[in-house]
Amino acid sequence: MPILCVQGIQGSVGNSTVVANVARLLQELNQDVLVFDLNPNNLLRLHFNMDWQNPVGWASHITHKKPWYQAAFKCEQGVQFIPFGTLDYTEYEHLIHEVIYENWLSQQLENLNFPASKWIILNTSNELNTLSVQALNACNMIIRVCTPDLSCLSQLVNSIQSNYINSRPELSDKAFFLINKLSAVSQLENDLSLVFKNLMQKKLIPVNVHDDENIKEAFAFKSTVSLYASKSAATKELRSLAIWLLTQFNVQSS
Amino acid sequence: MEYENNDVKALCKNSNIDPINYKEIKESETITKIKKKWPLLDQILLINNQPFIQRTK
Amino acid sequence: MRDSIYFNESNDSYVEQVVNSILVNSNLIENWLSFKNDILSDKSTRISTFIASLIYLITFLLLTEENRLRVPYILKHYYPHINFDTVNGWDILRFFLQSIWLITVRTSIVKKTIDDNIALTVRILAFIKAALYSPFKKTTHFIRLKTDQFDKSHSINEDNYQNDFHPFAYVLLIIFIASISVTIPFTIYAQAIFSFLLWIVAVLAYPIVGQISRLVLITLSLTISSRYLWWRYSETINIDSSIDTFFGIVLIFAETYTWIILFLGFFQSVWPLERKPKTLPENTNQWPSVDIFIPTYNEALDIVKITTLAAINIDWPKEKLHIYILDDGNRPQFKEFCEQVNVGYLTRSDNIGAKAGNINQALTVTNGEYVTIFDCDHIPVRSFLQVTMGSFLAEKKLALLQTPHHFYSPDPFERNLNTFKKTPNENSLFYGVVQAGNDLWNAAFFCGSCAVLKRAPLLEVGGIAVETVTEDAHTALNLHRKGYHSAYLNIIQASGHATESLSAHIGQRIRWARGMAQVFRIDNPLLGPGLSLSQRLCYLNAMLHFFGGVPRLIFLLAPLGFLVFHSFSIYASGIEILLYALPAIIHSSITSAYMQGRYRHSFWAEIYETVLAWYIAYPTTVALFNPKIGSFNVTAKGGLIKDSFFDLTISKPYLFLIGLNLVGIGFAIFRYIYGPTHEDLTVSINLVWTLYNLIVLGGAISVAQESRQVRSEHRxxxxxxxxxxxxxxxxxxxxxxxxxxxxxxxxxxxxxxxxxxxxxxxxxxxxxxxxxxxxxxxxxxxxxxxxxxxxxxxxxxxxxxxxxxxxxxxxxxSWDNYYNIDKPLSSLISILAVGFHGYVILAKKLPKPILKPFLIALHSKSFIQSLLPVNIVSHQY
The missing domain is CATH 2.40.10.220 (predicted glycosyltransferase like domains)
Incomplete structure (x- = not known):
């Protein structure tokens, strides 16, 4: 069962966008996909046309003593997603410290008893907490999303998250980097993307996702880019990313 | 540093010769130039370059 | 999923299926409309619509819906010469002929694409075809196995070849055997049987790729053409009358020249060396330093700029690569550009010695271990040095490495004859076969650009040679004389802009021809120290090649000797001439086609050489007698031919030659009707020869019709x-x-x-x-x-x-891939077409009343042509 953990090097690198779009494109390649939003910002659901006001999510279900897996939805196009839900501060603290015991995530995933062909994509917050650490350990591949700028490079080379992953070979071995939101017109970003390639070498996913207005507009339409603008460069790049994932897990697209 | 030398590979394949051990020199020079251009970049890479590469390899 | 019923999915009987589908399938009319839209435009005639509806009904009864939808595309694809909008009776003939042609000739295409039923027929036909060929196949297969073994154990590359040619040991023996088979006089029947047997061997050897068949074909061709020449010298010279003697000697001179060129050509490319790049040391510190020279005189900055930027992009350690623009034009904006991109800018106070002098001057102020020269419009790729330089480190005596000259734009021949990327151009034989052949004999020439030279040997021979106008070949000769090696690497690592106009192209060739004649006089490769026999022969061939003008003109006029003056320049009966000359011609074409492979298509050389013949005949002859006469002219490049026009000045000599040959035809008809009957065969031979000359001359006329260039910059x-x-x-x-x-x-x-x-x-x-x-x-x-x-x-x-x-x-x-393997017959047909086109061009220049019958003839020709099957792109539907 391919379990991906998608985590930004820092905030606002377009983490949820990548997760939603890749899930959608994998599903277009006839894969069975479930996305699991572990990020308290609860944005992922919006890509799948869920009502902004709707507070439902796995975390809120747990808080309200309901089975968390009942918060699963299926979007029109067939991607299954589990939103995080709306919590207040105390509820969140309670969830993190009281409810989520050690290996909670891997046990829950095991209990779900999915077929081996099922893709699970964990949308993970960039901050290290119980949830994100469990996600990093439970998955078979980490995708670390970065934007080609110096703050990202700085975080990449030295931050709590990077040091945590880099000091654990079992994590750093399965970690790959994705350059997102590469602005073609910026000289600095072009220079930095070369530096990133130089640093990451084979660990860099060989697909650049450019900063395409279509992605932002697709989100404004509460949709994914392959639906909103199927011929755009963004769709093509994200599809290449999905195909790269298939090859990494040796899955034949049918 | 390793670069994609797809064009050289294609050349060798098309000309029916064994792959040559091609060295990408211009791009390596570009990296040096880029580092000089942006001081913060130079600083970050100066300190952490080596261990980072070892870790990620 | 469509709502229709698929025949193959149903268990009903066929008739029921059809009836059902008509009843059930309410889309019948809609499908017809889409079918009609696919095959016809809205301008179609009623008959066309009717025929289309018939086709639709037939397809409806016979094919599944999926296949039916493809029918319009298939029809348009396989019958591109039929306009379905305006079908007439002739189109039925066209359809019929094309179908037969597709099924019998282009089986490979059809097999892949058409329905199973038809494919079965195709397979049967292919089987019959294979059965007819199989007796030969078995034999050739056996020989192929044997020769493959030989080739494997005898493959030559630069590592294992031994460049010691022991003439006396082998040559004496060979001369002994050869002289027997060449000199023995045969009766006519014996000659016929001998030629036939040799021809059988050649036909068997031709399809086998490998060194053995190459040698076999060369031997056969040399034997048979030597026999011809021997026969000519020993039996056919007529010294009875002075006019016969004159024509006889002139013709035998041209034939001897051709035989020598044939022999030298075979020798030169007997075993082309497939040199591979050598690996450079891992440590770039051990890589040598290289200077890149880009000499320019009057070319525009835009042209030089691209070359310079490409040179900057070459992957070689920065501190070991120095680029210099050698500007003989002393232009300030060049200097400014060089400063901007940080490359060297060199000028000099005089322009003595043109390009050679320019480079020699630069040699005095630079100091890289190697010198690379690019003409200012030869754009190198980034791997140029890493591909070439390894050879120098591996071979210490190597002083010169040449790579092919390649042109991304069409030369005047290619543009005016519309053969760009279809037929190999004039260059490709030289760079594809001749240079690689030279390389075996350590005689690869320097071609002035896209080459690397080692500085020390170059200085030792006094830099680039300035005594002649082909400084490149002369410099290579000087290096070879000093015992240095040269190499040729057949990998395109630079590309340039071809000469734009025919006149410029001819101008360039005149310079080469004159220069080679000069070297032949001043520094004859047969004489002087330092060269091996094989090197001498290779140089000799390169130089003699440019003396081909006079013999070519002789051949163009030779039949007139008999037709007009009734002179028996070959003193023999017609049947004898046929039995000696034809086998020689056939064998040399077979062998040349084999050796030239995809680098030149048969008969095209006739056009190239005919166009040049007149223009190089004079300068080479002059230079032979007085090598000092003649000045250097730079080839203008990058000009734009805005409107198509006919270059009358260039084609005048050819019009003259055509006129003479037409007179010859007149005489031939006269002699055929009024001459004695026993001369009929001789008249026919000369008539065919004259017609052939006229075709080739027509080709020369076609080339002179300069077609318009759409853009100044080639895309x-x-x-x-x-x-x-x-x-x-x-x-x-x-x-x-x-x-x-x-x-x-x-x-x-x-x-x-x-x-x-x-x-x-x-x-x-x-x-x-x-x-x-x-x-x-x-x-x-x-x-x-x-x-x-x-x-x-x-x-x-x-x-x-x-x-x-x-x-x-x-x-x-990937440019080589555009060219297919030579097919001599189809080449001949294209030459015919090109030659014919030349006369169409001429006919259009005639005054109206004379023009009219020609136009009618032309129309009837294009009408007949329109009935013939046309080739289709192999593309799957």
Whole structure:
């Protein structure tokens, strides 16, 4: 069962966008996909046309003593997603410290008893907490999303998250980097993307996702880019990313 | 540093010769130039370059 | 899923199926409309519509819906010469002929694409075809196995070949055997049987790839043509009358020349060396330092700029690579440009010695261990030095390494005859076969550009030779005389702009011819120290080749000796001439076709050489007697032929020759009717010869019709995925299909995005791990095609553009693939067409009343041609 953990090097690198779009494109390649939003910002659901006001999510279900897996939805196009839900501060603290015991995530995933062909994509917050650490350990591949700028490079080379992953070979071995939101017109970003390639070498996913207005507009339409603008460069790049994932897990697209 | 030398590979394949051990020199020079251009970049890479590469390899 | 019923899925009987489908399938009419739209436009005639409806009904009864939908496309694809909108009776004939041709000749295409039932017929036909050939196949297969073993154990490359040619040991023996088979007099019947047997062997050997058949074919061809020459000398010279003697000697001179060229040519490319690049040391510190010279005199900065930027992009350690522009024009804007891009700018106070002098001057002020020379319009790829330099480190005596000259634009022959990328050009034989053949004998020549020279040996011979106007070949000769080695690497690592006009092209060849004649006089390769016999022969061939003008003119006029003057220049009966000459001609064509492979197609050389013959005949003869006469002229490049025109000045000599040959035809008819009957065969032979001459001369006329050039900058094909960025920030994918210095041709999906004329965009071109962005402006949008121009690129962007385009090391390597293996017969047909076209051009220049019958003849010819089957692109539907 391919379990991906998608985590930004820092905030606002377009983490949820990548997760939603890749899930959608994998599903277009006839894969069975479930996305699991572990990020308290609860944005992922919006890509799948869920009502902004709707507070439902796995975390809120747990808080309200309901089975968390009942918060699963299926979007029109067939991607299954589990939103995080709306919590207040105390509820969140309670969830993190009281409810989520050690290996909670891997046990829950095991209990779900999915077929081996099922893709699970964990949308993970960039901050290290119980949830994100469990996600990093439970998955078979980490995708670390970065934007080609110096703050990202700085975080990449030295931050709590990077040091945590880099000091654990079992994590750093399965970690790959994705350059997102590469602005073609910026000289600095072009220079930095070369530096990133130089640093990451084979660990860099060989697909650049450019900063395409279509992605932002697709989100404004509460949709994914392959639906909103199927011929755009963004769709093509994200599809290449999905195909790269298939090859990494040796899955034949049918 | 390793670069994609797809064009050289294609050349060798098309000309029916064994792959040559091609060295990408211009791009390596570009990296040096880029580092000089942006001081913060130079600083970050100066300190952490080596261990980072070892870790990620 | 469509609502129709698929026949193969139903268990009903066939009739029931049909009836059912008509009843059930309510889409019958709708399908017909879509079928009609696919096959006809709205301008179709009633008859066409009727025939289309018949076809539709037939397909409806016989094919599944899926296949039925493909029928219009299949029809249009396989019958491209039929306009379905205006079908007439002749089209039925066309359809019939094309079908037969498709099923019998183009079986391979049809087999892949047409329905199973038809494919079965095809397979049966293919089986019959194979059965007819199989007796030969078995034999050739056996021989192939044997020769493969030989080739494997005897493959020659630069590592294992031994360049010691022991003439006396072998040659004496060979001469002994050969002289017997050449000199023994035969009766006519014996000669006929002998030629036939040799021909059988040649036909058997021809399909086998390998060194053995090459040697067999060469031996056969040499034997039979030597027999011919021996026979000519020993039996056919008529010294009874002075006019016969005169014509006889003139003709036998030309024939002897041809025999020598044939012999030397076979010797030269008997075993082409397939040299491979050598690996450079891992440590770049051990790589030698290289100077790149780009000599220029009056070429525009735009041309030199691209070459310079490409030279800057060459992957070689910065501190070991120095680029110099050698400007004999002393132009300030060149100096400014050199300072901007940080390359050396060298000038001198005089222009003595033209390009050679320019380089020699530069040699005095530079100091790299190696010197690379690029003509200012030869753009190198980035791997140029890493591919070439290893050979020097592996072979200490190596002083010169030449790579092919390649042109991305059509030369005048290719442009005016429309053979660009279809038929190999004049160059490709030299760089594909001759130079590789020379390399075996350590006699690869220097060709002035795209070559690396080692400085120390070059200085030892006094730099580039200045005594002659072909400084390149002469310099190589000097190096060889000092015992240095040369090499030829047949990998295209630079590309240039071909000469634009026929007159410029001829001008360049005149210079080469004159220069070679000068070297022949001043520094004859047969004499003087330092050369091996094989090197002498290779140089001799290169030089004699340019003396071909006079013999060629003799052949063009020879039949007139008999037809007009009734002189028996070959004193023999017609049947004897046929039995001796024809086998010689056939064998030399078979062997040449075999050796030249895909680098030259048979008979095209006739046109190249005929066009040049008149122009090189005079200068070579003059230079032979007085090598000092003659000045250096620079070839103008990059000019634009705005309107197509007929170059009358250039073609005058050919019009004259055509006139003479037409007179010859008149005489032939006269002699056939009124002459004695026993001369009929001789008359016919001379008539055929004259007709052949007329065809070739017609080809020369075709070349002189300069066709218009659409653009000043040639667009070079490429196939790369790029991104387009609109000002709004939207990105879309596109396909870059061609590029030039000023713009790009792109394909994009116009249904998903609109791009307006003059809209400003950015194009993002990837190269390896990097991508480069360039500002562009849309100038022409036509459906999915988009033409853009670059919007004021700065110098750095221009450098990056060159990096993404010209500098890619595989930029030119697939060009050989355009050319197919030579098929002598189809070559002959294309030569016929080209020759005929020449007369069409001439006919159009005639006054109207005379023109009219010609036009009628022309129309009838094109009508008949329209009935013939046409070739189709093998593309699957």
């Amino acid at each position: 070079i094909e490429i196939n790369t995925e790029v991104l387009l960025r609109k000002e709004s920030g939207h990105l879309l994918t596109a396909l870059m299909i061609d590029f030039s210095n000023s713009g790009l041709g792109l394909k994009f999906d116009s249904t998903a995005f609109t791009i307006l004329k003059n809209e400003k965009l950015h194009v993002i071109i990837p190269r390896g791990d990097r991508e480069f962005i360039f500002p562009i402006r849309a100038i022409n949008i036509n459906n999915n095609s988009l033409s853009v121009v670059f919007d004021n690129l700065n110098l750095n962007q221009q450098l990056e553009l060159v990096k993404c385009t010209y500098s890619r090391s595989d930029a030119w390597c």
